[in-house]
Amino acid sequence: MVDTPVRTSTRDVARRLPALTVWLVLAFVAVWVLFLAEGTSAGPAVDDPGRFVVTLLDALTFAGLLFVVASGFTLIFGLMRTVNMAHGSLFLLAGFTAIAIQQSMVGKTTNIAPEDVSIWSWIGPLLLAAALVAVLGVVMHQVFLRWNQGQELRQALITIAISVILADQMLRQFGGLAKTMVWPGAVSHFVELFGERYATSRLFMLAVALVVGVALWLWLTRTRMGMVIRAGVDDEGMVRALGINATLVFAVTFFVGAFLAGVGGVMGASFAGAATGSDGTWLLNSLVVVIIGGLGSIKGAVAGSLLYGTVVAFSPAYLPSQYTFYSVIFSFALLALVLAVRPYGLFGRPA
Amino acid sequence: MAPDATAAGGIDGGDTSSVVQLSSVTMAFGGLLALGGVDLDVAQGQRLAILGPNGAGKTTLFNVVAGDLVPTQGSVVIKGVDCTRLPSRHRPRLGVARTYQKARSFPGLTVADNLYLALVGRRGRHMSLLWPGRVGRDLRDRARAAASAVWLEDRIGMRVSDLSHGQKRQLEIGMALATDPDVLLLDEPASGLSRGERERLTELLEQLPAHTTLLLIEHDMDVAFQVGRRVVVMADGLVVASGSPEEVQANSLVHEIYLGSEAHT
Numbered sequence: 001m002v003d004t005p006v007r008t009s010t011r012d013v014a015r016r017l018p019a020l021t022v023w024l025v026l027a028f029v030a031v032w033v034l035f036l037a038e039g040t041s042a043g044p045a046v047d048d049p050g051r052f053v054v055t056l057l058d059a060l061t062f063a064g065l066l067f068v069v070a071s072g073f074t075l076i077f078g079l080m081r082t083v084n085m086a087h088g089s090l091f092l093l094a095g096f097t098a099i100a101i102q103q104s105m106v107g108k109t110t111n112i113a114p115e116d117v118s119i120w121s122w123i124g125p126l127l128l129a130a131a132l133v134a135v136l137g138v139v140m141h142q143v144f145l146r147w148n149q150g151q152e153l154r155q156a157l158i159t160i161a162i163s164v165i166l167a168d169q170m171l172r173q174f175g176g177l178a179k180t181m182v183w184p185g186a187v188s189h190f191v192e193l194f195g196e197r198y199a200t201s202r203l204f205m206l207a208v209a210l211v212v213g214v215a216l217w218l219w220l221t222r223t224r225m226g227m228v229i230r231a232g233v234d235d236e237g238m239v240r241a242l243g244i245n246a247t248l249v250f251a252v253t254f255f256v257g258a259f260l261a262g263v264g265g266v267m268g269a270s271f272a273g274a275a276t277g278s279d280g281t282w283l284l285n286s287l288v289v290v291i292i293g294g295l296g297s298i299k300g301a302v303a304g305s306l307l308y309g310t311v312v313a314f315s316p317a318y319l320p321s322q323y324t325f326y327s328v329i330f331s332f333a334l335l336a337l338v339l340a341v342r343p344y345g346l347f348g349r350p351a
Numbered sequence: 352m353a354p355d356a357t358a359a360g361g362i363d364g365g366d367t368s369s370v371v372q373l374s375s376v377t378m379a380f381g382g383l384l385a386l387g388g389v390d391l392d393v394a395q396g397q398r399l400a401i402l403g404p405n406g407a408g409k410t411t412l413f414n415v416v417a418g419d420l421v422p423t424q425g426s427v428v429i430k431g432v433d434c435t436r437l438p439s440r441h442r443p444r445l446g447v448a449r450t451y452q453k454a455r456s457f458p459g460l461t462v463a464d465n466l467y468l469a470l471v472g473r474r475g476r477h478m479s480l481l482w483p484g485r486v487g488r489d490l491r492d493r494a495r496a497a498a499s500a501v502w503l504e505d506r507i508g509m510r511v512s513d514l515s516h517g518q519k520r521q522l523e524i525g526m527a528l529a530t531d532p533d534v535l536l537l538d539e540p541a542s543g544l545s546r547g548e549r550e551r552l553t554e555l556l557e558q559l560p561a562h563t564t565l566l567l568i569e570h571d572m573d574v575a576f577q578v579g580r581r582v583v584v585m586a587d588g589l590v591v592a593s594g595s596p597e598e599v600q601a602n603s604l605v606h607e608i609y610l611g612s613e614a615h616t
Contacts, residue, residue, distance in 0.1 A: 230460060231457040231459075231460055231465075234457040235455055241439055241440070241442075241443075242443060242469050242526075243472030244440070244471060
């Protein structure tokens with residue numbers, strides 16, 4: 001009678017151990033950031049609230065960009081089980097293309113000042129470049145992937161091949177030097193926040209991400225097409241059995257997924273520049289976000305972007321100054337921690 | 352396809368024309384012969400129960416009729432159209448609806464959305480996926496009607512993942528019925544249902560409109576013999592007996608291979 005509850009509670013503790021670990025880690029990080037972070041570049045948040053708010057905004061704005069890119073990736077995977085390894089290439093191609101379009105719209109190829117750039121000579125190239133890579137994505141799907149439906153490994157290899165070819169062709173066409181898309185003059189200011197200067201362009205980036213997120217949510221939940229896509233995520237074969245033209249739905253989804261990679265690419269090219277190699281980086285970023293959030297889930301893409309963005313922004317600021325080069329490790333610590341508790345990601349389901 | 356259609360009309364003549372016509376259908380999976388030359392004519396409005404021990408080829412037969420499998424040999428003609436090689440997504444437009452042995456629906460969507468999608472598949476034109484407009488509202492009303500037909504009107508806003516097993520079965524049959532099918536294929540609809548739910552199901556199947564042709568795979572004898580007006584018994588990929596429920600129950604061969612094997616298990 002006496003030992004039964006004791007044994008149950010031990011088992012209980014063992015079962016909750018991963019979750020407990022997560023809460024302990026979170027509590028420690030919060031206490032560290034708030035009070036203990038002496039000797040870091042930012043200092044404890046209670047001493048320097050301005051720096052904390054700025055880091056938080058950095059996290060949010062970067063998460064916005066992550067979400068735009070990763071939501072396209074997760075949308076395609078969720079419906080078609082296609083791991084599009086060329087997602088990063090579409091991202092970079094859109095960035096380079098938008099820069100070229102912007103240069104011809106402004107009429108200069110070098111030293112473009114933000115004052116030269118109207119809001120339309122930023123949004124115009126964004127839409128054109130994203131539409132271009134979206135069409136490319138659809139062609140890629142129709143020509144190479146469609147008849148390999150369900151062959152995940154083959155599709156992954158095909159898209160890797162496409163990404164290698166695209167990387168080479170972009171190097172030939174745009175050269176190996178980093179180029180930058182110029183933010184429109186209207187958002188190239190600084191605002192004063194808690195005594196710190198903060199770039200309006202980053203807030204603008206967050207706003208664009210919010211618009212994309214809301215549009216995506218409305219499309220998926222309020223339209224018939226979105227309903228078919230959600231149904232296809234549940235059971236693609238059953239959608240076909242009901243007589244719904246899944247091929248059309250697949251093509252549209254691939255268009256939208258690639259379009260989102262393109263929008264992200266243009267945002268990324270404005271935010272950090274477009275350069276050879278960032279295709280791989282952003283494929284990896286998308287993968288990290290969707291693995292944390294759960295493959296195929298838009299909610300997961302939101303959660304994954306926020307978590308990953310937070311880690312990326314906070315770890316260099318709140319690590320002791322001589323250890324900041326270890327900050328990259330924390331992204332993977334986050335990954336390991338999430339997968340230890342939820343092996344399919346936060347919002348993922350077994351395939 | 353045209354000669355087949357006229358032949359079917361010619362043999363049966365008049366209003367009892369074949370709706371589903373299988374001619375020496377063979378289905379081989381590698382060395383395994385799941386169907387060994389099945390001939391089957393189902394007249395319009397017929398209520399056909401298909402019985403047989405596990406592995407007799409009943410579900411394979413359904414998959415061939417529903418277009419999920421292309422037979423190795425033989426032909427499938429539905430409503431005069433040769434569908435042997437026509438992919439399954441064209442079946443709903445021909446008026447064929449089916450349910451699966453393991454209930455299939457969309458767990459992340461509501462009951463209403465599931466029924467709505469079933470209607471979209473039958474009625475919707477392809478591009479109406481992009482611009483639903485008035486057609487969409489009409490289908491919404493019909494989805495609501497379909498929900499009440501299977502006693503799910505008060506569950507219409509619920510996510511399917513929150514329904515009980517019996518309710519999921521009801522929904523699946525509702526999705527098939529919503530399209531007002533000419534040919535309805537039900538694969539073990541009573542499996543896993545409680546006694547009360549089975550009686551409800553039987554009642555539902557007996558109320559089917561007269562023009563609907565029903566093909567029913569069922570292990571539950573009460574349901575099969577009550578609903579079926581004609582019974583086909585399969586064993587080892589072949590039709591071994593066919594006739595009215597009374598004839599089949601009296602058939603000694605059926606006793607040996609089917610009812611006999613059931614007595615052992």
